[in-house]
Amino acid sequence: MSRLYGDPIEVWIRDDRPAQFVWRDRLYAIRQVQDHWVVAREWWKTSDTDPGERRFWRVEAGATTGVGTYELRFDTASGGWLLLRAWD
Template structure:
């Protein structure tokens, strides 16, 4: 079962992919990227010439103990990262 969050997170990348992130004051190390996809933002709702993209990663990560599956999102327009979803 998964839970949806939408929490801002801090992410460190390596070769353009998430390598570590801090969520709820815990440091997670990405063990494996399971999936990656890119979507265009809703360009018709934004008055900018370049609305940017949203880049998603589904990763296996661990805060030191058990490994879990997490979905992270990077918004190129804002430069911000979110924890979107976590699986139990």
Template sequence: MSRLYGDPIEVWTREGRPAQFVWRDRLYLVHRVTDHWVVAREWWKTTEGDPGERRFWRVEAGQGSVLGSYELRFDTAGGDWLLMRAWD
């Protein structure tokens, strides 16, 4: 079962991929990226020099040996990260 959130998170990357993130004051270590995709914004919402992409990663992450699946989103226009979805 998945839950939608849209919560702001702090993310540290390694080689352009999420390596760890803080959500609700807890640190999650990314063990594996299971999917990655990019969605371009509508052309009328972009700014010059920024294509306005939204980059998504589906990851397995957790604290210690307890892992879950999470969908993270990075918005290139604002530089903001969100936790979009989590699976039990």
């Protein structure tokens, strides 16, 4: 079962991919990237001249509480990261 969040997170990058992130004051080490995809933002729905793109990562990550699967999103226009979804 998955849960939707949309929480801002802090992410560290290594070799052009997320290596670890902090969510709700816990550090998660990414063990495996399961999937990665990119979606171009719809320019007609933004006021920016460069609407950027959204980069998604489905990862297996662990903290002291165990291992889970998480979906992360990076927005190139804002430079911000979100944790979108988590699976138990």
